[in-house]
Amino acid sequence: xxxxxxxxxxxxxxxxxxMTLRCTQDMRHNAMYWYRQDLGLGLRLIHYSNTAGTTGxxxxxxxxxxxxxxxxxxxxxxxxxxxxxxxxxxxxSSDGTSGGDNEQFFGPGTRLTVx
Amino acid sequence: GQNxxxxxxMTATEGAIVQINCTYQTSGFNGLFWYQQHAGEAPTFxxxxxxxxxxxxxxxxxxxxxxxxxxxxxLKELQMKDxxxxxxxxxxxxxxxxxxxxxxLIIKP
Numbered sequence: 001x002x003x004x005x006x007x008x009x010x011x012x013x014x015x016x017x018x019m020t021l022r023c024t025q026d027m028r029h030n031a032m033y034w035y036r037q038d039l040g041l042g043l044r045l046i047h048y049s050n051t052a053g054t055t056g057x058x059x060x061x062x063x064x065x066x067x068x069x070x071x072x073x074x075x076x077x078x079x080x081x082x083x084x085x086x087x088x089x090x091x092x093s094s095d096g097t098s099g100g101d102n103e104q105f106f107g108p109g110t111r112l113t114v115x
Numbered sequence: 116g117q118n119x120x121x122x123x124x125m126t127a128t129e130g131a132i133v134q135i136n137c138t139y140q141t142s143g144f145n146g147l148f149w150y151q152q153h154a155g156e157a158p159t160f161x162x163x164x165x166x167x168x169x170x171x172x173x174x175x176x177x178x179x180x181x182x183x184x185x186x187x188x189x190l191k192e193l194q195m196k197d198x199x200x201x202x203x204x205x206x207x208x209x210x211x212x213x214x215x216x217x218x219x220l221i222i223k224p
Contacts, residue, residue: 041216042119042204044214045212090158102212104212
């Protein structure tokens with residue numbers, strides 16, 4: 001693989017179900033991010049990780065959790081999905097966390113529909 | 116609060132020049148990014164400005180004025196493949212990116 005991969009590509013989920021969105025990068029980037037993108041709104045940061053073993057909350061963390069057990073993987077879990085979590089989810093990574101090193105590389109996205 | 120403003124949609128003609136503006140109000144400033152996003156695809160990096168002035172990269176240029184909280188992306192010799200959304204993002208004092216909603220650029224023949 002080259003870059004960032006996300007799985008699944010799309011998913012329809014019943015409300016109340018638990019769901020984990022997977023993200024893997026092979027660029028050995030330190031930082032990883034989860035965003036959601038909704039029509040008419042900018043990308044909104046859900047959670048981030050500046051390095052393996054650490055995570056932080058972004059702008060819209062409620063209802064989501066993440067873990068960063070190693071450099072490559074950064075899964076996002078919805079503990080109990082609700083319809084307002086219907087969105088396109090992008091995972092991204094960057095080599096650094098400041099300045100020009102924060103050029104972020106994005107995965108192809110996961111389109112999630114919660115019914 | 117933090118705010119990034121961009122026009123929602125712009126239309127331009129193939130071969131022409133278009134300027135996409137972005138104004139921002141953020142808690143701190145550590146650089147401004149422009150990304151391109153084709154429909155149904157992931158955003159891809161175009162440019163980064165941290166100092167005032169113009170950065171040129173082929174057909175694309177990006178300008179920054181920190182005192183005015185203003186940037187623009189200039190696209191020259193427009194091609195049909197330039198039809199996409201263009202996202203402005205500012206890195207705030209916490210080194211988090213604050214994103215604008217994006218400008219959808221429609222190129223007509």
